[in-house]
Amino acid sequence: MLAAVTLSLLRGLMTTLELFFLTLLFALPLGLLISFGSMSRLTPLRGVTKGIVWVIRGTPLMLQILVIFYGPGLLFGLPLLPRFTAALVSFVINYACYFSEIFRGGIQSVPAGQYEAGQVLGMTRPQIFFRITLLQVIKRIVPPMSNEFITLVKDTALVRIISVYEIIWMGESYIKKGMIWPLFYTAVFYLAVNGLLTLLFGRFEKKLSYFR
Amino acid sequence: MPVLEVKNIEKRFGTTHVLRDITFSLEEGQALAIIGSSGSGKTTLLRCLNFLERPDKGSIAVRNELLFDAADPATQQEAQVRRKRLHFGLVFQSFNLFPQYTALENVTLACKLLAQEQPDFRTGKACILKEINERAYTLLEQMGLSERAGHYPHQLSGGQQQRVAIARALAMSPDILCFDEPTSALDPELTGEVLRVIRSLAERRTTMIIVTHEMAFARDVADQILFMDGGVIIEQGEARQVIDSPRQERTRQFLSRYFAG
Structure with a gap:
């Protein structure tokens, strides 16, 4: 029995991990783009970006999943997005907004003197960003990012609301057969994934500890 | 013929008139x-020379080449500002070394990036990079830091960091090297080693502008002194004359605070 349950939970875990990695793949660059928007010198662009970030961070992710899945059909009569795609789209938008704030904090925490030192040495803006600022930003955002990554692993459980068969869904399905323990058993998988993430982030942080 | 000519520079921040x-x-x-005292506009003036601030009025020329004229927008194009900056070097009060690079890399980084733009960079790459490294090493040696070349900034004392910053500025071979209160962030014990380096640069006839609160040092090392107050040049002249027998009452007041004890 244990083997059968483990196998079906592993299938659920695959969906969970797929959502996790795809969200990161799209949300990290999108988040950087949004952070540039929220730091823009153009007031309207900055206003719009900050408005979007406010709405996305100010409403529950579960609601966003429902709106993206059912919204286009109910409002405009469009065909529904595939369930997994709808889940992915809402996760990407949601996490990009959180990432953008982390990026903004990281970028703005690099002292102005670093930019100025680069400028005075005749470096171009891209050179200053890639050669001087970027690594300092990365170093500063590693701890808050590890939080977000771990939260993301657990947030994937929300997609069961639109019947994406991730790991909690799989565990829950055993309740109908009179078994509650497979649901509790899912915790082991979350702990394993997040344990691995914690380890990797710890290593990365150590790697960047050669400078201050 | 003067190497630097600054004419009628004005700068306002909002309603504050910083330079007149x-x-x-x-x-x-x-x-x-x-x-001059804090807030007299000394630092802003240096920042204008290094194109970190844009003056509202006036002009800056180096070796008869007009680098900036507030009345002529053609002199203010962003793309050219970068090259113009290279006429000046700037050593900051807070060093501003790049923390993720070693002392040697701090000195070579900008040189290497600039060298990449040379047309013959690809063919002579190894040779050019070797030259840059050797020159940087020589500069660090001059600063008494040859043993610290591989250290990261956080492994160096403030005085050592500032000397790396001086080597970094010199590596670009600027026409004029500017210092913005180079010892104000240092302990008294570390001030001496930085001042010694600046003194040796003066002895080698490096063209320099030094914003400083070290009056005795200014008197001994500088040829000229310029006293500023409230964004205005109150007095300028030969260094010993300005310190020992200032002509303006305001200069006397200012100096008496330094030499009272």
Whole structure:
């Protein structure tokens, strides 16, 4: 029995991990783009970006999943997005907004003197960003990012609301057969994934500890 | 012929008039010290020379080449500002070394990036990079830091960091090297080692502008002194004359606070 349950939970875990990695793949660059928007010198662009970030961070992710899945059909009569795609789209938008704030904090925490030192040495803006600022930003955002990554692993459980068969869904399905323990058993998988993430982030942080 | 000519520079931040009608010139191989109390506009003036601030009025020329004229937008194009900056070097009060690079890499980074733009960079790459490294190493040696070349900034004392910053600025071979209160962030014990380096640069006739609160140092090392107050040049002249027998009452007041004890 244990083997059968483990196998079906592993299938659920695959969906969970797929959502996790795809969200990161799209949300990290999108988040950087949004952070540039929220730091823009153009007031309207900055206003719009900050408005979007406010709405996305100010409403529950579960609601966003429902709106993206059912919204286009109910409002405009469009065909529904595939369930997994709808889940992915809402996760990407949601996490990009959180990432953008982390990026903004990281970028703005690099002292102005670093930019100025680069400028005075005749470096171009891209050179200053890639050669001087970027690594300092990365170093500063590693701890808050590890939080977000771990939260993301657990947030994937929300997609069961639109019947994406991730790991909690799989565990829950055993309740109908009179078994509650497979649901509790899912915790082991979350702990394993997040344990691995914690380890990797710890290593990365150590790697960047050669400078201050 | 002066190497630097600054004419009628004005700068406002909002309603605050930070610089008013600043005019002075500097001869090749001379050191100019700028003194004055905090908020007198000394740092803003240096930042204008390094194109970190844009003056509202006035002009800046180096070796008769007009680098900036507030009345002529053609002199303010962003793409050219970058090249113009290379006429000046700037050593900051807070060092501003790049923390993720070693002392040697701090000195070579900008040189290497600039070298990449040379047309013959690809063919002579190894040779060019070797030259840059050797020159940087020589500069660090001059600063008494040859043993610290592989250290990261956080492994160095403040005085050592500032000397790396000086080597970094010198590596770009600027026409004029500017110092913005180079010892103000240092303990008294570390101040000496940085001042010694600046003194040796003066002895080698490096053209310099030094914003400083070290009056005795300014008197001994600088050829000219410029005293500023409230964004205006109150007095300028030969260094010993300005310190020992200032002509203006305001200068006397300012100096008496330094030499009272």
